[in-house]
Amino acid sequence: MRHKLPEVSARERDGDPVRLHVVTGKGGTGKTTLAAALALALAAGGGRVLLVEVEGRQGIAQLFGTPPLPYEERPVADTPGGGRVSALAVDAEAALLEYLEIFYGMRRAGQALTRFGAVDFATTIAPGMRDVLLTGKATEAVRRRVGDRRRGGRDTPAAPHVYDAVVLDAPPTGRVAQFLNVNAEVAGLARVGPIRNHADKVMETIRSPRTVVHFVTLLEEMPVQETLDGVAEVRAVGLRAGSVLVNMVRAEHVAAADLDAAAAGALDLGALERGAKAAGLDRPDAVARGLAAEMADHARRVRAEAEVRERLAGIDLPRYELPLLAPGVDRAGLDTLAGRLRAQGAV
Ligand SMILES: Nc1ncnc2c1ncn2[C@@H]1O[C@H](COP(=O)(O)OP(=O)(O)O)[C@@H](O)[C@H]1O
Numbered sequence: 568m569r570h571k572l573p574e575v576s577a578r579e580r581d582g583d584p585v586r587l588h589v590v591t592g593k594g595g596t597g598k599t600t601l602a603a604a605l606a607l608a609l610a611a612g613g614g615r616v617l618l619v620e621v622e623g624r625q626g627i628a629q630l631f632g633t634p635p636l637p638y639e640e641r642p643v644a645d646t647p648g649g650g651r652v653s654a655l656a657v658d659a660e661a662a663l664l665e666y667l668e669i670f671y672g673m674r675r676a677g678q679a680l681t682r683f684g685a686v687d688f689a690t691t692i693a694p695g696m697r698d699v700l701l702t703g704k705a706t707e708a709v710r711r712r713v714g715d716r717r718r719g720g721r722d723t724p725a726a727p728h729v730y731d732a733v734v735l736d737a738p739p740t741g742r743v744a745q746f747l748n749v750n751a752e753v754a755g756l757a758r759v760g761p762i763r764n765h766a767d768k769v770m771e772t773i774r775s776p777r778t779v780v781h782f783v784t785l786l787e788e789m790p791v792q793e794t795l796d797g798v799a800e801v802r803a804v805g806l807r808a809g810s811v812l813v814n815m816v817r818a819e820h821v822a823a824a825d826l827d828a829a830a831a832g833a834l835d836l837g838a839l840e841r842g843a844k845a846a847g848l849d850r851p852d853a854v855a856r857g858l859a860a861e862m863a864d865h866a867r868r869v870r871a872e873a874e875v876r877e878r879l880a881g882i883d884l885p886r887y888e889l890p891l892l893a894p895g896v897d898r899a900g901l902d903t904l905a906g907r908l909r910a911q912g913a914v
């Protein structure tokens with residue numbers, strides 16, 4: 568039973584909660600930001616959530632305004648209702664030392680290896696090894712139960728899980744399927760032995776119906792194309808896509824008819840000029856022309872966005888939209904985004 572991939576039980580089909588949320592997306596679309604917002608949304612109302620970062624950028628610490636995260640789980644935010652988000656920045660080298668100790672009782676040897684640069688060597692020649700160390704930490708946290716002797720130890724099925732959910736700020740879309748497909752990555756490295764067993768356990772968690780991959784995108788051609796490709800790739804390796812998170816959506820201020828007129832260059836310049844004059848502005852004619860040009864730009868953008876929205880609608884996944892906030896998203900901004908996720912039923 569333990570080694571078989573679990574069937575989707577009725578309970579799970581009826582919405583047993585997802586326990587591992589993998590967040591990917593084209594770089595710069597707001598992966599880290601939305602992973603954090605999702606963690607806060609999941610913690611709201613009393614959940615225990617772990618937010619995991621694997622790219623070594625300390626993006627989470629920056630976002631929550633905390634000192635750089637050590638390789639250790641640290642609380643970063645409390646939420647109303649007694650919820651808590653903890654965070655962990657996984658470092659492949661530290662994870663390797665930890666596994667050497669757990670599997671081979673080799674911490675000292677591991678430290679000697681590090682001194683001689685062997686860890687770098689190992690992770691450089693075998694990128695698959697590096698990935699399994701990173702996914703290994705996230706999936707161990709998913710399985711961990713209260714009272715587990717040590718990390719990586721047995722799970723004691725009777726005890727509750729330490730975390731209700733784990734959110735993984737994953738590598739970008741182009742790499743995520745490979746990153747998560749630990750089995751394939753490790754196949755060439757270890758056919759038997761503790762690393763193989765570990766990889767099997769990691770894969771069992773990743774393939775579980777309670778693990779999903781969310782795709783962050785903007786309403787732009789490139790990230791939308793990457794999302795479509797990413798969903799297909801993730802499904803091709805047997806994993807579940809969860810949702811599409813459309814980030815930085817700008818509010819609409821202009822009525823559809825005016826947009827059409829603006830796009831067609833047919834705005835009533837006279838009316839704009841009279842408006843500018845009534846507002847007491849200098850050079851109302853220039854103001855009117857400037858406004859018309861801006862509206863034409865805006866109209867073109869809105870049309871382009873409508874086209875990519877259409878393409879996203881072709882994916883059979885729930886889609887949640889998050890607003891463009893003021894630059895430099897802080898805790899208040901994260902709370903706003905978390906609120907939007909909850910309001911749309913994302914968690
Ligand atoms: N909804 C949003 N509104 C405004 N700025 C945002 C939003 N989401 C992300 N950002 C900003 O965009 C930049 C990239 O976000 P980040 O989460 O680091 O992206 P990624 O992890 O995909 O590289 C950051 O400066 C972040 O503050």
Ligand SMILES: [Mg+2]
Pocket residue numbers: 598599600624626
């Ligand atoms: Mg990031």
